[in-house]
Amino acid sequence: MATNPATGEGVPVWVADYVLGSYGTGAIMAVPAHDARDLEFARAMDIAVKEVVRPADANENYESPAEGGEAFGGAGVMVNSANAEVSLDGKSTAEAREAMLEWLEASGKGERKVQYKLRDWLFSRQRYWGEPFPIVFVDGDTNTPVALSADDLPLELPPTENYKPSAEGEPPLSTVSEWVNTTDPSGSGKPAVRETNTMPQWAGSCWYYLRFVDPDNVGAPIDPEKEKYWMPVDMYVGGAEHAVLHLLYARFWHKVLYDCGVVSTKEPFRRLVSQGMILGEVEYTAYRESESGEWVPPARAGDEGVEAVSVSAEEVQKKGNGYTLVAAPGVGVDSRAHKMSKSRGNVINPDDIVAEYGADSLRLYEMFMGPLTDTKVWNTRDIEGVHRFLAKCWRLFEGGLDDSEPTEEQLRELHRCIKKVGEDTEAMRFNTAISAMMEFVNAAQKWDTRPKEALRVLPLLLASYAPHIAEDLWAQAGEGESLAYEPWPEVDESLLVASTFTLPVQVLGKTKGTVEVPADCDQEGAMAAVMDDEKLGAMLEGKDIKKVIWVPGKIINLIIPKKK
Secondary structure (H helix, E strand, C coil), X not given: CEECCCXXXXXXXXXXXXXXXXXXXXXXXXXXXXXXXXXXXXXXXXCCCCCCEECCCCXXXXXXXXXXXXXXXXXXXXXXXXXXXXXXXXXXXXXXXXXXXHHHHHCCCCCCCXXXXXXXXXXCECCCCCCECCEEEECCXXXXXXXXXXXXXXCCXXXXXXXXXXXXXXXXXXXXHHHHEEECCCCCCXXXXXXXXXCCCHHHHCCHHHHHHCCCCCCCCCCHHHXXXXXXXXXXXXXXXXXXXXXXXXXXXXXXXXXXXXXXXXXXXXXEEEECCEECCCEEEEEEECCCCCEECXXXXXXXXXXXXXXXXXXXXXXXXXXXXXXXXXXXXXXXCCECCCCCCCCCCHHHHHHHHXXXXXXXXXXXXXXXXXXXXXXXXXXXXXXXXXXXXXXXHCCCCECCCCCHHHHHHHHHHHHHHHHHHHCCCHHHHXXXXXXXXXXXXXXXXXXXXXXXXXXXXXXXXXXXXHHHHHHHCXXXXXXHHCCCCCCCHHHHCCCEEEEEEEECCEEEEEEEEECCCCHHXXXXXXXXXXXXXXXXXXXCCCEEEEECCCEEEEECCCCC
């Protein structure tokens, strides 16, 4: 038995293996009334169940866990929670927690503490490659590790031709006797042996961003002035798995360095962007009866005598929100995209895509698939679309550009594109930035001229997305040095305001045509334009217009009495 320090009551101590492995090891206070696993164990072992939290909305029909009900694990109101000095009964869970902490500290029975749930870090590796531990064991004392002094650092891996463990299963470094055997770093002259495990390269990769700032510094991890100038990192881009791996450990490492006074910020990164995962191509599964070979709906999956059959994209057809078999149009098919993995055989080799479509097409497609942070499904057939777009860009510049003066409309389309691509790239909306360039190229293909002043900007916008073809287009535009040295084009805001707009014209609420009018057009000017229009003027000639509904900049609606 153990003693509850808050009540003095005895608490039975049990050894059990049902606790979740991720929770940790050691002594854990079980609460049968408020944990389903604890309650099951308590009932199996006939251990008393004491209710201490009750739902706030519990009524007279509520059956507590102590009376045979289910475990209650939510927030509620405290019951059966008092000793001679403090009572928590009637308090909410949050209020009770705070009151209990205050009592524990005041009575000297405990103190509040933040427990960080950092994953167990398997930091030691039994392999050659990795950072060697700067640790030795002196005079046969393997229980007392001794750290090397700063003067003995860095400790480097010894050259060797044997990367295999020893015959006894010790790490590869244990076989390099001239490296392993050394002397006491304190200068006693006693023999010592080095630690032969290595670190898992986390020791370097967790703070590499600091080393980038000051890579040649041999006296310190980073110069304090450079650290204050450059840090923290503006943006960290990583997949969702980074949240519990590199990102987590980098933050932990940075906080250690902060406590040591090496860095001036508590956090290493200002902003986190978690990119979405790209799943493999959609896989289709149909089902059929093994004996008859008859196709059956997915609802029969798992039935005896029903087998799953993988079918290709060519064997299915879209129907509503799902897919059916081409060979059996009334039979549905399961469709699902999975994470790319060698075991599933759905990994896309980028080398194959580059060989067929080029690196620019691959880059462009990955950014065009959808928002950066969304999970997206790969479809090799869709690369054709961005590949055709790049071909359009090429044809636009093929044969050279001319020195004609760009029209106001051409410049307006260009500067709309500059603004959209610039803003969307800055906000990491890459797919919509690419759409803006596609719209501009489609419009430019219809131009009667190819003015260099307007089109030379396209490669500058495209360079971040498709750098190889952008450089070629830049050269075709007659430019000399690489576009990498060119500034980002500036937007002329005055060109974004159209001088005219297309005004829909309605009669009795039905659109009969449109007229082009000045941007600042009033009702009188709009009516004049309507009457001057050949088609609309002829239709309205001699008509008695009873009312004009004018919505500036939007629409004009003419009310004319209907014929009797």
